[in-house]
Amino acid sequence: MPPTHPASTGWIESGVRTAVLAVAQGSADAVVSAGNTGATVTSAALGLGRWPNVRRPALTAVLPTAAGRLVLLDVGSSVDPDEQTLVMHARLGAAYARVVHNLTAPRVGLLSIGTERGKGDKLRRAAPDVLAGAVLPGGGRYVGLVEGNDVVAGTAADVVVTDGFTGNVLLKGLETAYALVGSPVERDPPPPRAAVLLGVEGTVVVCHGSATGADLAAGIALAADLYRRAALEAIAALIDHDEVTT
Numbered sequence: 001m002p003p004t005h006p007a008s009t010g011w012i013e014s015g016v017r018t019a020v021l022a023v024a025q026g027s028a029d030a031v032v033s034a035g036n037t038g039a040t041v042t043s044a045a046l047g048l049g050r051w052p053n054v055r056r057p058a059l060t061a062v063l064p065t066a067a068g069r070l071v072l073l074d075v076g077s078s079v080d081p082d083e084q085t086l087v088m089h090a091r092l093g094a095a096y097a098r099v100v101h102n103l104t105a106p107r108v109g110l111l112s113i114g115t116e117r118g119k120g121d122k123l124r125r126a127a128p129d130v131l132a133g134a135v136l137p138g139g140g141r142y143v144g145l146v147e148g149n150d151v152v153a154g155t156a157a158d159v160v161v162t163d164g165f166t167g168n169v170l171l172k173g174l175e176t177a178y179a180l181v182g183s184p185v186e187r188d189p190p191p192p193r194a195a196v197l198l199g200v201e202g203t204v205v206v207c208h209g210s211a212t213g214a215d216l217a218a219g220i221a222l223a224a225d226l227y228r229r230a231a232l233e234a235i236a237a238l239i240d241h242d243e244v245t246t
Contacts, residue, residue: 016040020047023202030203030223032194034211040204041077041197048202051236056081057199058089059164059206060096061171062191064178065154071097071106072151072160075167075195076206083123083130086110086161091136092198093159095235098138100226101158105139109146109157111166119145123163131161137238171195192218196226198235203227 016035020043022028033040037059045057060073071093078085090108097106110127112120117128124145131142143157148170150156162170175193193215197204205223207215226232 014039014043017043017047020044020202020204024048029227030205032205032207032216032219032223034207034209034216034219036209037076037206040206044197044200044202044204048200048204051199051201052240054088054092054199056085056088057197058092059167059195060093060198061167061195063151063171063174064188064191065152067154069101069191070151070154070158070160071101072162072167072171073198074162074164075171076164077197079163079165081123081163083127086123086127086163087130087134088199090131090134090140090142090159090161091239092235093161094140095137095238096196096198097158098140099231099234099238103138103158105141106136106158107143107156108136108140108159108161109143109150111151111160111162111170112145112147115145115147117145192222194219194222196222196232198232203232 016033016039019028019031019033023031024047031044041057050057056078058074059077060071061075063070063072073089073093094106094108097103110124110131112124118125128145134142136142146156146160151160151170194205194207197206203223203226205219207219
């Protein structure tokens with residue numbers, strides 16, 4: 001059960017913990033934070049609780065690509081995941097793409113430095129076999145290793161999974177590049193510069209620490225849209241259903 005008061009668990013009073021407590025007690029519907037990412041993720045996991053079987057929640061961003069939009073996770077929550085964490089994040093990403101983007105059978109790729117098997121570090125060499133055997137929600141399917149250029153093109157995968165360190169570096173690099181030279185999908189409104197925390201019992205959106213007023217407004221609008229659509233509940237139900245049926 002969520003704590004009834006920060007002092008009851010030794011919490012230090014802070015804006016993000018107050019916001020989490022408000023959601024836990026039902027006096028607010030969502031958390032939108034531009035504060036410290038680690039503090040926000042930890043506060044949300046402890047104060048709201050995690051979904052069953054989700055050991056490490058994932059910060060999930062949506063990027064513009066030449067082919068549309070792409071779901072990238074993790075972008076800052078788990079910097080040193082193991083293979084099973086990557087599998088769960090693949091499941092979270094596939095469910096997000098199915099529910100929020102209405103994609104049937106979303107394609108899921110693992111970010112690496114090449115598409116050939118055996119490329120990358122120890123994690124990238126071990127994870128493909130585990131991902132290939134995983135059942136992904138929403139008819140999702142693992143399509144193999146993808147590279148950074150595939151993220152920009154958007155033609156190889158709809159969901160790209162990676163560790164939080166690499167994902168955060170990639171996300172910030174692309175956002176800066178797009179700000180300088182323009183988005184590859186100028187015809188569409190750009191996705192909010194914010195990430196959704198998947199795997200906790202509540203709607204949590206994390207904005208950049210350097211977020212502008214417009215960024216915060218977009219993050220609030222994203223949180224409101226997800227809440228009104230009960231998107232997080234639908235994603236959790238899809239994953240739970242898949243766990244039961246497989």
